[in-house]
Amino acid sequence: MDVKEIRIHGRGGQGSVTAAELLAVAAFEDGKYSQAFPAFGVERRGAPVQAFTRISDSPIRLRSQIYEPDYVIVQDPTLLEVVEVASGTKDDGIILINSEFPPDKFELDTKANIMTVDATKIALDIIGRPIVNTVLLGAFAGTTGEINPESIKDAVKERFPGKVGEKNAVAIQKAYDIITGAKA
Amino acid sequence: MKIAPGGVCKPGTTRVNKTGGWRTYRPVYDYDKCIKCKLCELLCPESSVLPKDDGFYEFDYDFCKGCGICANECPKQAIEMVLEEK
Amino acid sequence: MTAQEVDKKKMVVVEGSYAVAHSVKICKPNVISAYPITPQTHIVENLSQFIADGEMPDCEYHNVESEFSALSALVGASAVGARTYSATTSQGLELMHEVLFNVSGMRLPIVMTIINRAVSAPINIWNDHQDSISQRDTGWIQLYAEDTQEAADMTAQAHKIAEDKDVLLPVMICMDGYILSHVYEPVVLLEQDLVDEYLPGYAPVFVLDPKNPMTFGAFAAPSTYTEFRYLQEQAMGVALKKIEDAANKFNEIFGRYYGGLIDEYETEDAEIIIMAMGSIIGTIKDVIDARRSKGEKIGLLKVRSFRPFPVEATRKALKNAKVIVTLDKNISIGLNEGALCTETKACLHNTNIDAPVIGYTVGLGGRDIPIHTIENIIDQAKEVMSSGITVESQFTDLREDLI
Numbered sequence: 218m219d220v221k222e223i224r225i226h227g228r229g230g231q232g233s234v235t236a237a238e239l240l241a242v243a244a245f246e247d248g249k250y251s252q253a254f255p256a257f258g259v260e261r262r263g264a265p266v267q268a269f270t271r272i273s274d275s276p277i278r279l280r281s282q283i284y285e286p287d288y289v290i291v292q293d294p295t296l297l298e299v300v301e302v303a304s305g306t307k308d309d310g311i312i313l314i315n316s317e318f319p320p321d322k323f324e325l326d327t328k329a330n331i332m333t334v335d336a337t338k339i340a341l342d343i344i345g346r347p348i349v350n351t352v353l354l355g356a357f358a359g360t361t362g363e364i365n366p367e368s369i370k371d372a373v374k375e376r377f378p379g380k381v382g383e384k385n386a387v388a389i390q391k392a393y394d395i396i397t398g399a400k401a
Numbered sequence: 402m403k404i405a406p407g408g409v410c411k412p413g414t415t416r417v418n419k420t421g422g423w424r425t426y427r428p429v430y431d432y433d434k435c436i437k438c439k440l441c442e443l444l445c446p447e448s449s450v451l452p453k454d455d456g457f458y459e460f461d462y463d464f465c466k467g468c469g470i471c472a473n474e475c476p477k478q479a480i481e482m483v484l485e486e487k
Numbered sequence: 488m489t490a491q492e493v494d495k496k497k498m499v500v501v502e503g504s505y506a507v508a509h510s511v512k513i514c515k516p517n518v519i520s521a522y523p524i525t526p527q528t529h530i531v532e533n534l535s536q537f538i539a540d541g542e543m544p545d546c547e548y549h550n551v552e553s554e555f556s557a558l559s560a561l562v563g564a565s566a567v568g569a570r571t572y573s574a575t576t577s578q579g580l581e582l583m584h585e586v587l588f589n590v591s592g593m594r595l596p597i598v599m600t601i602i603n604r605a606v607s608a609p610i611n612i613w614n615d616h617q618d619s620i621s622q623r624d625t626g627w628i629q630l631y632a633e634d635t636q637e638a639a640d641m642t643a644q645a646h647k648i649a650e651d652k653d654v655l656l657p658v659m660i661c662m663d664g665y666i667l668s669h670v671y672e673p674v675v676l677l678e679q680d681l682v683d684e685y686l687p688g689y690a691p692v693f694v695l696d697p698k699n700p701m702t703f704g705a706f707a708a709p710s711t712y713t714e715f716r717y718l719q720e721q722a723m724g725v726a727l728k729k730i731e732d733a734a735n736k737f738n739e740i741f742g743r744y745y746g747g748l749i750d751e752y753e754t755e756d757a758e759i760i761i762m763a764m765g766s767i768i769g770t771i772k773d774v775i776d777a778r779r780s781k782g783e784k785i786g787l788l789k790v791r792s793f794r795p796f797p798v799e800a801t802r803k804a805l806k807n808a809k810v811i812v813t814l815d816k817n818i819s820i821g822l823n824e825g826a827l828c829t830e831t832k833a834c835l836h837n838t839n840i841d842a843p844v845i846g847y848t849v850g851l852g853g854r855d856i857p858i859h860t861i862e863n864i865i866d867q868a869k870e871v872m873s874s875g876i877t878v879e880s881q882f883t884d885l886r887e888d889l890i
Contacts, residue, residue, distance in 0.1 A: 245500045252672045254666070254669060257612070281855055407593040412702045
């Protein structure tokens with residue numbers, strides 16, 4: 218069974234749980250099975266939080282948390298000082314960090330490939346607010362190829378109908394284009 | 402008799418359980434003194450002072466326990482407590 | 488096309504709590520009364536929204552000031568003939584304790600979702616089964632769901648079982664807090680036309696009505712009290728079959744089945760059989776598949792109905808096992824066993840099944856149960872198979888650095 222496991226690090230209020238859920242919705246639209254769940258801690262704005270998504274070709278029965286992720290998304294680079302975001306990441310995995318800096322600025326204890334995208338800038342430019350969770354999903358689609366960016370846009374537009382969803386969709390495409398350009 | 406689900410039953414089942422035999426003194430009613438003030442009916446703890454059509458009262462000796470509240474409170478001394486002969 | 492493929496076309500990815508709230512709506516209750524408490528909140532928020540949006544025209548949502556009042560309100564509502572629903576968890580369920588006995592004793596078919604959560608102190612909002620297991624003897628049927636689809640489907644089954652004239656017992660649908668209540672996964676939302684076919688309207692035997700006064704919640708003297716309890720026990724006996732019937736009928740109409748009283752996975756030739764309830768079932772199945780591929784004869788007995796306890800079905804499923812493992816997300820302090828361990832041993836005593844039963848207390852207060860925990864337990868069970876039982880029941884994954 219081919220299961221991909223994704224761990225999202227963020228701070229309370231940054232939409233990590235929403236990002237995990239949107240990823241699950243988008244993956245299902247792609248014809249996969251999916252599962253998204255939070256690891257709730259002290260539920261307050263600003264506290265480090267984690268959310269998880271599993272994507273698989275067959276129904277997912279496993280209910281444990283994710284310890285050896287294929288992919289890690291870091292919404293806020295300041296988390297690197299307080300959380301071991303690379304913990305358990307597979308050697309051939311990818312750690313996607315929201316940062317204006319290139320990947321080589323980050324020294325993490327991992328063999329996984331580190332990628333960065335300035336999601337905050339994209340979000341401010343297009344959405345007008347520093348909400349990066351959906352933008353990072355666009356970059357995730359581009360860097361991993363696990364998911365169709367159109368499915369992510371559909372999931373976001375369904376969750377946030379109207380103007381908000383439309384703007385997010387543009388930002389998602391922008392992040393996708395930037396990261397696929399950076400990869401090529 | 403079978404127990405219905407949850408023991409749901411018709412109300413008023415204690416009617417078959419007549420408790421008047423507990424009484425030592427029985428209230429006796431003097432119609433000539435009664436002014437139909439209703440105090441006895443209101444104060445009876447056993448609801449055993451029953452109004453009649455003419456506005457006067459009679460006692461339900463099946464349930465009257467002979468407590469004497471009615472006699473004590475009657476402003477016209479229209480009720481007298483008399484020792485039961487058992 | 489397999490049933491699974493058919494279902495996949497109908498599936499949507501929603502939160503477990505939404506799937507359950509949707510099922511509640513489709514079952515058309517007349518009165519809902521609940522008090523919000525984490526992690527049950529999303530269910531009642533969704534139900535309030537449905538009602539505010541006019542999607543449940545024949546339902547009244549009673550706002551109350553506590554869980555005690557929530558269930559008390561449903562006692563009255565159920566007595567007047569309403570189909571009734573509530574949901575709670577942890578401290579909320581413990582606060583209902585007194586009313587739980589009234590509901591079952593009055594034989595009111597109230598259905599309630601329990602989002603399983605640990606109990607205080609220490610305060611903890613995460614999942615274990617201590618809350619519902621502590622209500623074991625209150626006379627409620629208790630069913631445990633392994634995933635959100637089962638929890639959603641169980642809602643319709645629960646009404647059917649509870650309202651059966653030969654049962655008339657309240658039902659708790661137990662689902663793991665966060666692990667199931669807050670997970671997003673693909674699920675088929677119950678369809679109105681199929682539920683209408685599956686679940687007829689509630690037709691109460693007695694109705695509380697001022698025009699035809701009846702006594703509900705009557706007094707019972709020593710001369711009759713014993714018989715009240717006996718009749719409840721008898722109804723639980725009937726429920727054994729009705730739970731199976733409800734699961735089979737559901738399968739007929741909806742094409743989904745998770746077991747009746749129990750469900751067996753790879754037990755046929757299993758030497759080691761693991762028993763468990765709730766969301767941990769899926770993880771165990773994954774581990775069993777991996778072990779089976781190495782030729783190890785491991786099986787799983789999922790206990791779906793904890794009350795009534797499926798004594799006969801359990802004995803039958805365990806008759807050829809060499810070692811029986813019970814996993815409990817609850818503990819009876821002072822016996823050092825979880826309820827499933829104790830009940831399993833009790834139901835095997837006085838039979839000719841003499842396989843050792845070893846109990847593990849797992850996942851208390853939301854402690855995650857990773858694959859390697861199950862792997863370790865299986866390895867220990869294999870040792871017991873060769874060298875005999877040494878420890879009857881124990882805590883799992885204890886952090887020695889803290890004690």
